Amino acid sequence: MAILLLVPTLIAFFVQKYWVSRKSYVTVTGKPTGASIKKLEWYIKVPVYSFCVFFTAVVFLFYGMIVYGSFQTLWGVDATLTLHNYIETFQVGKDYLIDSLTLATIATPITGILGMFLAFLVIRKKFIGKGLMEFVSMLTFAVPGTVVGIGYILAFNVKSNLFPIVLTGTAWIIITLLVFRNMPVGIRSGIAALQQIDPSIEEASTDLGADSNTTFRRITLPMIAPAFFSGLAYSFVKAMTAISAVIFVVSGKWNLITIAVLGFVDNAQYAQAAAMSLILISIVLVALGIIQLIVNRIGKGTRLINVIG
Amino acid sequence: MKQDYLVLENLVKVFQSGKSALRAVDNVSVKVKEGELVTLLGPSGCGKTTTLRMIAGFEIPTSGKIFIEGKEVSMIPPNQRPTTMVFQNYALFPHMTVFENISYGLRIRKESAQNVKEKTEKIINLVGLEGLSKRSPAHLSGGQQQRVSLARSLIMEPKVLLLDEPLSNLDAKLRVSTRLEIRKLQQRIGITSVYVTHDQEEAMTLSDRVVIMNAGKIQQVGTPQEIYAYPNNYALHNITFKEGEKILLLVRPEAVDLKAKIPNSIIGIIQQIIYLGSHLVYEIKVDDNIFTVEISNPLAQKSFTIGEEVSLCLKENCLHVLPYEDIKKQE
Numbered sequence A: 001m002a003i004l005l006l007v008p009t010l011i012a013f014f015v016q017k018y019w020v021s022r023k024s025y026v027t028v029t030g031k032p033t034g035a036s037i038k039k040l041e042w043y044i045k046v047p048v049y050s051f052c053v054f055f056t057a058v059v060f061l062f063y064g065m066i067v068y069g070s071f072q073t074l075w076g077v078d079a080t081l082t083l084h085n086y087i088e089t090f091q092v093g094k095d096y097l098i099d100s101l102t103l104a105t106i107a108t109p110i111t112g113i114l115g116m117f118l119a120f121l122v123i124r125k126k127f128i129g130k131g132l133m134e135f136v137s138m139l140t141f142a143v144p145g146t147v148v149g150i151g152y153i154l155a156f157n158v159k160s161n162l163f164p165i166v167l168t169g170t171a172w173i174i175i176t177l178l179v180f181r182n183m184p185v186g187i188r189s190g191i192a193a194l195q196q197i198d199p200s201i202e203e204a205s206t207d208l209g210a211d212s213n214t215t216f217r218r219i220t221l222p223m224i225a226p227a228f229f230s231g232l233a234y235s236f237v238k239a240m241t242a243i244s245a246v247i248f249v250v251s252g253k254w255n256l257i258t259i260a261v262l263g264f265v266d267n268a269q270y271a272q273a274a275a276m277s278l279i280l281i282s283i284v285l286v287a288l289g290i291i292q293l294i295v296n297r298i299g300k301g302t303r304l305i306n307v308i309g
Numbered sequence B: 001m002k003q004d005y006l007v008l009e010n011l012v013k014v015f016q017s018g019k020s021a022l023r024a025v026d027n028v029s030v031k032v033k034e035g036e037l038v039t040l041l042g043p044s045g046c047g048k049t050t051t052l053r054m055i056a057g058f059e060i061p062t063s064g065k066i067f068i069e070g071k072e073v074s075m076i077p078p079n080q081r082p083t084t085m086v087f088q089n090y091a092l093f094p095h096m097t098v099f100e101n102i103s104y105g106l107r108i109r110k111e112s113a114q115n116v117k118e119k120t121e122k123i124i125n126l127v128g129l130e131g132l133s134k135r136s137p138a139h140l141s142g143g144q145q146q147r148v149s150l151a152r153s154l155i156m157e158p159k160v161l162l163l164d165e166p167l168s169n170l171d172a173k174l175r176v177s178t179r180l181e182i183r184k185l186q187q188r189i190g191i192t193s194v195y196v197t198h199d200q201e202e203a204m205t206l207s208d209r210v211v212i213m214n215a216g217k218i219q220q221v222g223t224p225q226e227i228y229a230y231p232n233n234y235a236l237h238n239i240t241f242k243e244g245e246k247i248l249l250l251v252r253p254e255a256v257d258l259k260a261k262i263p264n265s266i267i268g269i270i271q272q273i274i275y276l277g278s279h280l281v282y283e284i285k286v287d288d289n290i291f292t293v294e295i296s297n298p299l300a301q302k303s304f305t306i307g308e309e310v311s312l313c314l315k316e317n318c319l320h321v322l323p324y325e326d327i328k329k330q331e
């Protein structure tokens, strides 16, 4: 069933790969010249293309199965088409849906802004302990999700000097988990974006009379906006589809859509699970679409790069 | 005209990295007159950019002072200094149009919309960017980007204009025409300028005075004519050569006559011929070295073709003899 959860990520990944492959990476040097893409030889092109087509086909097959299955009366037994699954899923899963959306919507901007801010510190400022900070912020990403989840439970289950309130069972434990688990990618994309921007562009702004606040607002921010929104898109998708670490910290009060899918599967309600997954996929795609619209507005045609890694 | 418009007084910049210290700029003193264009010329890494960045305020001098119109500016932050800089890679704002790039400084200064519009349009015409004001920098040629960068600095009416190798990203042909344009514009506006380049020809053609730097130190200061005639004054006086000592013969590209091959002379093969209107440039391979030879008034002389063997004949009064070791040290 984990595969079911992978599908939206996978499809978005391929769509994004397709976009990116058509687009040249342009490094912002302040001296923008059109970068050219090398023409590939046919013997590289043909196998790679066939592989991609095959893989995409498999992915679409998965999708088709979910779509088809979600409309069946009883998956695999009674193939009569019905809307019943959706109605039932929606009744049972409405709370999960709202919880997931709420939590993801709170976690996403926090992740994005924190990630961008840390990236800015790492690249443009000099301070003691910079390397350590970069390393620690990457850590939760490298550790397997289950380990992180259990760690959170152990850390937040009881009152301690470090954490005077019990976080377990509240929305905050889920939000913190989502934030810290997804932030590394935000930091990485921010670092990549900032590294591509020649510091002399910011110096030019200072040279023309802007103070450092104005320079950050009018020059740095607009230039890293595409990366910022890519980070947002990533962390939203991850927050919506998170399962491994999150499963340890959900509670009766706050639950997530992915957990609901698992619940349906446990009860052998595959059609309902499929319906729920489809709803999840739609939400994610709509969210990605909205973010892409914003990026288009700001970045003047920049595609989401590294949205979903 | 004020004699000491911009004064650099014993400027030193030391870059500390770990335990090692690098004296990137070592006791540099220069006086620039009002309206003068002074070029810092020297090989890569000799401290030209660092000197310029200290004038702009991006680097704080380790010691020494900078004065503009008699007022010390060494400690004034870059956004409040009456200087603007044309960066080596232009550093245009990629998310703004040409108009927005050029008017940026005025808008930061909160000048009235009317003022901004008028001044920007005027300068766009001055640098020849008419009709491009709505373009994004990404859709400009290298030469046009260079003009945007120049216009963006000029519009601020700085007391001192700083240019860091502004032509190094252009191709050779554009470099020659653009440097003339920059010089004309600079003279027309009468703006005091410090220009950085590693290209000797560029320095010679557009400067009022040239400051030759090496390893952070000033080697020589003079007008292009002075520098050209006596590449290193100190090296030319009072030198006696011992027999067998290696010497360096300095030959200018135009101090050579080309003749059809004659025995017992320096013989080379023509590799490349470049027409530059009033004169002709041959690239000639002698042994393993490529030499450049300039022939003025080419129509009046015998012309050669690529691959032809020719003799290089030196004009006696245009030669300089330098001690070999001395030159090696400078490189």
Ligand SMILES: Nc1ncnc2c1ncn2[C@@H]1O[C@H](COP(=O)(O)OP(=O)(O)O)[C@@H](O)[C@H]1O
Pocket: B015, B016, B017, B022, B024, B042, B043, B044, B045, B046, B047, B048, B049, B050, B051
């Ligand atoms: N921020 C810096 N930190 C350390 N060393 C620097 C820095 N900037 C320049 N340098 C060093 O100072 C020397 C002079 O550099 P620069 O002024 O850029 O030379 P130029 O412009 O003449 O090529 C070089 O050896 C360079 O590596």
Ligand SMILES: [Mg+2]
Pocket: B045, B048, B049, B050
């Ligand atoms: Mg330099």
